[in-house]
Amino acid sequence: MTALGESQLLTPSADRGRSRARGLHRAKLVEKLAFAGLWLAAAVTVLPVLLILAIMTAKGARALTWTFLSSVQEGIFPAVVGTVLLVGLTTVIAAPLGVMAAIYLSEYARPGPAVRLIRLAIVNLAGVPSVVYGLFGLALFVTLLHFGRSLLAGACTLALLVLPLVISASEEALRQVPRGLREGSLALGATRLQTVRKIVLPNALPGILTGLILAIGRAAGETAPILFTAAFYALSSPFPKSLLSPVLALPYQIYVMATEVPNVPPEHKWGAALVLVLVVLGLNLVAIVLRTRMRAKRRW
């Protein structure tokens, strides 16, 4: 009777204990499976980068001869020069505009509806599809301003495309400069602009340059914006003579070689694509390393 009573009393709680233990066991098992799934997802996500590098190196490395890189007739030299010119001009246009816009946002603007509007515009500008930039460049620079399909029209279009990137990176770099430095300068009687020029900008420069490197990498690889604003596949004079000359560009060459022109030797295609990937990923890698070192070295 007592024993029975005891067991009757005990059973439910023992059961509950056992089922709780079983529940915990199950939860632990689910956790293990879920974490394994997360590891797998992360691996699958970054696998393409490694695969792309491996495959492109395997297929394109043979093509990377000096002739291929430096010959006008049999190589990609004019396309490389065209891309360097396009990207150089893009940077010359976008850097001052972007940095000045960032200075406004970080040093001059007061929080309010105007700043909200600017931020929303930057986000939207960054989200405009690249081919729509191409249409805008065609309508404004190529036809209305009579730049024609040219180096200048292409660079203006690309500059618009990288502008939000330059603004955001520069603004972040400017905001990293501690308030105390500004206040010290102002307390010594410097004007706001003097403070920006002599104190804030020099301290933010590494961050701004890192942002510019990212922008250059982006501009170098873009194809859609220059499709109808700048690029040609073949030109009678392969190097542009002026800002209003059309140019060859590496990404556009890759596109045409892969889709439209028959009988391009495969190593030519793969070689050109490998050069572009190495340049663009190289620039990004430099920016990532610079940023990491900057964070480690920061004195404040």
Place this chain on the structure above:
Amino acid sequence: MLSIRPSRRKRRPLERVVEALIRVAGFLAVVFVLAILVFLLRDALPILKTIGLGAMLSGARWSPTADPPKFGLLPLILGSLYVTAGAMVVGAPLGLACAVFISEVAPPRAREVLKPLVELLAAVPSVVYGFLGLLLLGPWLAKVFGLPLGQFGALGSLVLAFMAVPTIVSVSEDALSAVPRAYRENSLALGATRWQTISRVVVPAARSGIIAAMLLGLGRAIGETMTVLMVTGNAPVIPQGLVGFLKPLRTMTATIAAEMGETAYYTPHYHALFMIGLILFLIALAVNVISDFAMRRIPGVRA
């Protein structure tokens, strides 16, 4: 709060000019968004003299060089929707899982390797993705699955998924990291496992940021041009059912890229392509405004 004000006495004329320029530059982004809208409208609206907007959006045939030309956008809109939906089916769970891994689970060393790799994934030019899809992945998939052609909708979705993932990862990760530490600690203290904490506390708390991340990834996918132009086969037909994924199709972006180069300026065809551009711009605008709104609901994340 007492703050130190710059002295006004010493401002020179040159300084005034430079400061005025800085102020103007500050509003450039707004000016450019408006300028893009104005120029798209200017060159898109004349098409409405040729064909009504309703007829254009519901037209089943796109053959702008036929006689008479047909400017039906339905195949292109559905093509874009197909490719984008496919990309999100693959990219959304993958991107979210990767973000959760980086933010909640990964050991520091794994995180240090993963984050730059995801950034590099975003940096690969779209023409290179298209190139690899066209020359390598497409023919290989066609052989494995016995498809007649190495260019089809699902191939575009697959490649686009990986192009959308970096956006999804970085925005979701910001949202997850913004979830206060106390949420996690309280959940763990109540006896929840780490996974229960992640799946029932942290992810739901970061919900609006994750929605924003998905929207931005979707925006990236729908606006992507060179990749889809190169890998989806460019046939402006209305995709039917799930089989449509295995056949060539054509997106809105690819149509502009493929045809604008050979179109005479200010013809109906030219205006029709600008109308597609205008629609894409408005979609991107909607996606960004909504995601910006969603993101502002997360404490601690600056939109």
